[in-house]
Amino acid sequence: MNLRVLAPGLLTSVQDGGRRGHAAIGVGRAGAMDDVSLRLANMLVGNAQDVAALEITLRGPRLRFEADALIAIAGAEIDARCGDEIVPLWRPVLLRAGSELSLGGMRHGTRAYLAVAGGIALPAVLGSRSSDINAALGPLPRALAAGDELPCAAAPRVLCGDLREALGALPFEARTENRRVFAAKWSLDPSSWFDAGATRPIRAIAGTHFDRLDADSRRALFGAEFRIGVDSNRVGCRFERVPLKLAAPIEMVSAGTAPGTLQLPPGGVPIALTAEAPTTGGYPRIAQVIAIDLPHLAQRRPGDAVRFAPTDLAAAQMRYLERERALAKLASWIQARLHRPW
């Protein structure tokens, strides 16, 4: 089955769980900015959690499905419809062959994820189907463009059988009145997973060079309100409004960095490295956004307020393990749901 891109939207790209194991030769991770929403969208269509899907930024694409497809949309609250029919979010939805899915603006959040049962089946490059737009790497090393045809793998067979059953079980009128959208009656409660509100502080661990900030800057980092800069992207997120200063210059040479590393370049505007950041950097590392808050940061928009709250390694890792347990539980709940009649 092919997915045809009629209009690409503002910035839509193919993303999966990211590229691992090649950082030593300068290949970054890329992958979904909000990896939790990607995983949930995949779960909802019966895919493995890190399968390739579409990451949609601020304004969505228009897509045509050549065959029946099971899809799910998670993440930002995006306007989604097929003709007059609304496509509800956070649940499995069956689209009939020939459907044109129009994804519009977002009421909340910045990034939505569209998963298709079976996943987007472009050939993997260095173990991943993600587009690393900054590094020009991946099976599609750029954002989607009108006219692109994305191959989708066959959906898991069990699921297809159930879908046919679900379709067969529909009332006769439903099949004849040209309905295109058949949504599951149940859905996930996004409130546990998605929060684009600017009130939630972004938790961070003080970095190696936090103590090298001057006293005002140390106070400001975990006290002041920053604003997300307009030139934030998949490489980094800039925090403007309150410039930070080192007490004295530090001589540094490049060293490894990670998604979430908060660097302080000489201009004084801290930058959190995100999905497509280079694997190494040479600026002072003043803090590190914790892993489970990176998806929340990915949902903020340029101009949104951000406050940082201090945490430590033990607490961050404990919460990470808790989140993973909760996701595993949810995955098995969804799995059980998917194979029941809708």
Next chain:
Amino acid sequence: MNDVHIEWLGDRALLLRLGAGIDATLNACVHALAHTLREAALPGVVDIVPAYASVAVHYDPRAWSEPAASTAPGERLAQRLLEIAAALPAPARTALSAEQGTVLEIPVCYGGEHGPDLADVAGLAGVGADEVIARHVAGDYRVAMLGFAPGFPYLLGLDPALHAPRRANPRTRVPAGSVAIGGAQTGIYPRELPGGWQILGRTPLTLFDAARDPPALLAPGQRVRFRAIDADKFAWLQKSAGARPSRASREGFSAIEPCFFAADESEAGRDKSRPYDAGQPR
């Protein structure tokens, strides 16, 4: 290696710091440690990234969690990494030899349209352009690390006379294969990128190709030499499909071996004019 410290890179990565600054002996220790850690194949470790003076280790905390344990998963991994480092003998200075390791020779067309900054670098060094080329090809280089972009090598071993500050106005487009100098470092742009380093010349070799195995021409720790070629040879090599480095087997640069080499006693030169610079060729 006992003088190794942990610097936390958040909750899913950490740095093993072996020292500070740009120094050949220190960097040899980095590659020896990175190699040993790769061999150790620790659970949950997804990436090991050697740099000038540190090794980054990216991991999944789930692999190091134990129910009812009193320490964080990261602390347990760090403990294990420090034990491995402590058991590893530092590469002895006596064992360091410039003769060890396969040398990869990189053909470079210096000056002209391929090396627009050759004259400026010559001016800064107070020598002629021919002398800059002679000194650049005379160098015995090591890949200290890769970063900035896929396949971008930061090379150690630049003649101190050739150290040159970045350009005041970085270029928005530096062609793929450009061989350039930034401070005490020399490197090669693997693809067209914005860049502020001084461009001496250009190689027709492909530094990075995701479809190739290995994708990067140069591995961390790899020995490198440059050879001057003229513009005709450059054009010919560029045309001949899949320009290959001469005098090096593919095995030679696929292996990420610990590399022991002569301690560089010269001023390991850092670019003091830019104390907090990222060191990146941008």
